[in-house]
Amino acid sequence: MAHQRFSPRVFSLLLALVVLSPLLNRVGGRGLFVSGPAPISHAAEAETAVDTAVSLDFLPVDSQDYLENEFCQDSLCPPGGWQQWIIVDAESAWTAVQLTAVHHALVETFAALAEVGINGRHLLAGYRFRYQPGDRLNGRQESIALARHEVQEIILTDSAFTVQAGFSIYHELGHAVDNRLQRQLTVGFIDLIGGGEDYRRENGYLIPDGYWVRTQTRHSPYEATADAFGVWVTIRTSPAAAPIFHTTPPDISYRAISLAVETTLRQAAAIQETERVISGK
Numbered sequence: 569m570a571h572q573r574f575s576p577r578v579f580s581l582l583l584a585l586v587v588l589s590p591l592l593n594r595v596g597g598r599g600l601f602v603s604g605p606a607p608i609s610h611a612a613e614a615e616t617a618v619d620t621a622v623s624l625d626f627l628p629v630d631s632q633d634y635l636e637n638e639f640c641q642d643s644l645c646p647p648g649g650w651q652q653w654i655i656v657d658a659e660s661a662w663t664a665v666q667l668t669a670v671h672h673a674l675v676e677t678f679a680a681l682a683e684v685g686i687n688g689r690h691l692l693a694g695y696r697f698r699y700q701p702g703d704r705l706n707g708r709q710e711s712i713a714l715a716r717h718e719v720q721e722i723i724l725t726d727s728a729f730t731v732q733a734g735f736s737i738y739h740e741l742g743h744a745v746d747n748r749l750q751r752q753l754t755v756g757f758i759d760l761i762g763g764g765e766d767y768r769r770e771n772g773y774l775i776p777d778g779y780w781v782r783t784q785t786r787h788s789p790y791e792a793t794a795d796a797f798g799v800w801v802t803i804r805t806s807p808a809a810a811p812i813f814h815t816t817p818p819d820i821s822y823r824a825i826s827l828a829v830e831t832t833l834r835q836a837a838a839i840q841e842t843e844r845v846i847s848g849k
C-alpha cells in the first residue's frame with residue numbers, strides 16, 4: 569500500500585501540512601479579492617506548484633547572474649524566487665536585457681497598482697513569462713506577444729521587447745490584470761468612456777475616439793482596454809513614453825485614457841472585499 573512508503577517522520581510532516589494548509593492559504597496570498605463568485609487569485613497554489621528544479625545552463629552567464637542576484641530586487645518575487653515569474657527551458661534563452669525589461673515592467677505595474685490599492689504581486693501570482701525567440705509568435709503571425717490565461721503564461725517574442733519600447737509587455741500585463749479581476753477592468757473602462765454596444769449602433773465601432781491607441785482595437789473591448797492599461801502604467805512615470813503606433817490618431821488623449829483606467833481600477837478595488845493584503849505599497 570502506498571502509505572507504507574512514508575517513514576513516520578515524513579508522514580507526520582505531511583499530516584502537519586494538511587492540518588495547516590487552510591492557515592497557509594490565508595497567509596500565502598489568497599487574501600486579495602476573495603469574495604464574489606470565484607476566487608480571483610490562486611496565489612498560494614501557484615506559488616507551490618512551480619517546479620523550481622530548473623537548470624540555468626540554458627542561459628548566458630550574465631542572464632544567470634541577473635536572475636539569481638538582481639531579478640527579485642524591489643520585492644518583486646514571492647517566496648519561490650524568480651521561478652515564480654520566469655520560465656527557463658531549452659527554448660527560452662533569455663538575455664539579461666530582456667530579463668531586465670520584464671523586471672522593470674513588473675515593478676512599474678505593481679507600483680501603479682499599489683496606488684489604486686491593489687497588490688499586484690498577489691493579483692498576478694501564478695503568471696509566468698515565456699520567451700519565444702523570433703519576431704512573431706509561432707502559429708500566430710499577427711502577434712508579437714500573448715497572454716495565455718489557461719496556462720497562466722505571457723509569451724514574449726523578440727519584437728515584444730523592441731516595438732514601442734516594450735509596450736507589449738505592459739499590454740499583456742493588462743490582459744492578465746483584467747483576467748484576474750474577472751474582466752472588471754474592461755467592463756468598467758468601456759462603461760466609463762461611454763463606449764459599448766449603444767455607442768457602436770451610432771458610430772460603427774465600440775471605442776469612442778480619443779480612447780483607442782490602434783485602429784484595430786476600436787472593435788475589441790479587451791484589446792483597447794489592455795492598451796489603455798499599458799498607457800496608464802507607462803506614462804505614469806514618464807509621459808514621453810506614450811506609445812505612438814502608425815495608426816495612433818492625433819486626437820488621442822493619453823491623460824483621459826489614464827484617468828479612466830485608474831478610476832476603473834479604484835472602483836474594482838473598492839467593490840471587492842478588501843483585506844489587509846490589498847494594501848500593497
Ligand SMILES: [Zn+2]
Binds near residue numbers: 739
Ligand atoms: Zn492583446
